[in-house]
Amino acid sequence: MSAPITQPTPNWLERMVRDYSAFVVALVAAFMVIFFIGMATAPNFLTLFNLKTIIRDAALVGIMAIGLTFVTLSGNFFLLSLKETAALSIVAFATSMSAGYGFEISFLFTMVIALISGMSQGVLIGLGGNPIVVTLGAAGLLFGLGSYWSDNLVISFRRPHGAEWLGTGSFLGLPNITVAFILIAIAAEMTLRYTTFGRQVYLIGANRAAGKATGHENFGMAIKTCAIASVCAAFVAIAFSAQVSSAHVNYFSSEFGSSGDMTIMVIATVMVGGNSIMGGYGSTLRSSFGAVFISTVDNMMVLHGFNSGPRVLAVGLMIVFSIMVFALVRRGSRSQE
């Protein structure tokens, strides 16, 4: 009999030295330094009003990113058709609103359209189609449908309308879209953590074969997750339409917010939040924080007086940075391929 060999539990510093290479630590440290210097020197950055602005800016992209996180976590990469789904939805919503149907009916109508488009993409992905190519095709299709339906014109509906509370109303000093963002973030995180469905998402994403062996096929999961992502995109479209009381298919295309098109911004958010793009690792909470983080950096750069070029560049750098750190940290682990 020999005494059991025990080692002292490594503290955080030892763990960091053991788990992460010097390169990764240096990258993260350099980034943090730049971030904090920028934060400290930006004028009017640390005010309550600015904080609210940051979260409000993050809300629309954040809601879409939360929807997309389900797809990513289930191992189906990402959907390239998000902004086109939103474009079709915004046209559907505005058409219905301007025809005089109330908010509730228009809302349901839009959601049904988004569900159909999301589920049909999900079916194709679930049958084994490559998610990127399927949604690239779907993007062209949905955008074309939206343009055809609206005749490529701006559809507007007159104030006061039933959707004003969502677009411009506020609750306890926070805009309602921000409130919706927070509520959706909480609900999504609860779903992922505490429901059977949430655990299935992780299982299928982490190990497709194990999921199949235990009776959780990707077919159903792809349909469900794509439906969630599409519904979130449609919700964003409705909220945006409610805000500006009009709709056009190009609202989500170029120059939405600060940085290029919406789909890539949403994917950036999911990646920068630190979700594994191969699936199985991450959470919607990370995506929400990713949205807030990107919005913070953007806000900081605006306060420093940067144009759109450097800001887009910063977002691109953040994505590439997170990919590299992620790949280097996870090197050799199973979730890589």
Added chain:
Amino acid sequence: MDKIKNWVVENHDLAFAILLAICVYGYFALTNEYFATHRTGFAIMERFAVLGLVGLALTLCIIAGEIDLSIGSNAALAAVVVVRFTDSLGAFPALFIAVSISTLIGAIQGYFIAYLRVRAIVLTVGTLMLLRGVALFAAEEKTVMLTDFRVPDFISTKMLWYFSPASLLVIAMFVVVGLFMSYTRYGREIYAIGGARKEAVAAGIDLKRPMIIVFAISGLCAGLGGCIIGLRSGTAQALGLQYVLLAGTVAAFIGGVSILGGKGGVIGAAIGTLTVNFLNTGLVFNVTPAFMVQLYLGVLLMIVIMFQTGSRIFDDYQRRQQILFDVDARKAPLLARKAESLKRQ
């Protein structure tokens, strides 16, 4: 006749692509009297100069089992660079600089994909944004313009009824890349890492080399395409050219690549692109708005994907049936022997 039949059976993807191209061309030629003229042919070849390059680049990427999402941003960056430098340096140095930058970007992407062992879509969606930022930076957030319009005039000079310097250059590019893919070791390595990556790596192929080559060619094509479009129109926008990804992917898939990689070729890419261009040009003749072209392209891509997925599912089913059949065939004599021995007892 037998030879043709054998060829069709062997290359059914290519045969299908040719058939589709003839059908699309025939439809527009019959419904529109101006479609089958050499003027329209020239217009189609002019479009081919840009889309063909993108289709070629995406075909190579998909053969290698990856997809390059950043191709539109790379092309836009090249367009901005070439238009900005043409006035001060002259067209050829500017072209050289822009194409080298794009090729270098592609090679770096390929290196990192192999080094980090990530899927290309993951990295290229990041570089899509990054390069767009660089392009915005290079263009100073404006639309850049040429002042000297002799270069655009030269690029679209008509030669031999159908061709211009740009489209001749692209055709030469196709020939070179086609020979490279078919007859060199490096080209065959690209097929190998696409069709069976684990086996290829096990057989001693270093993943880095083919990856760098594929993405360098992809960057070269994107850069050249961007330069042609930039110099021809004399203007360039940093946020433009994003539509080429969809059109190029459709062209590649019509040309017979499989998303699983390792299949397809340069001839397929050329025919696929021509089909897309026939469709594009024909729709323009029939006064169709631009968004409808996107709609048709989307539908086309969805149909091709459905075909591929369906045929894969059917193949799997057949294979499973075959295995079951084989197992039964092997089981039958054993069972008979056992029954006999039982009877003897």
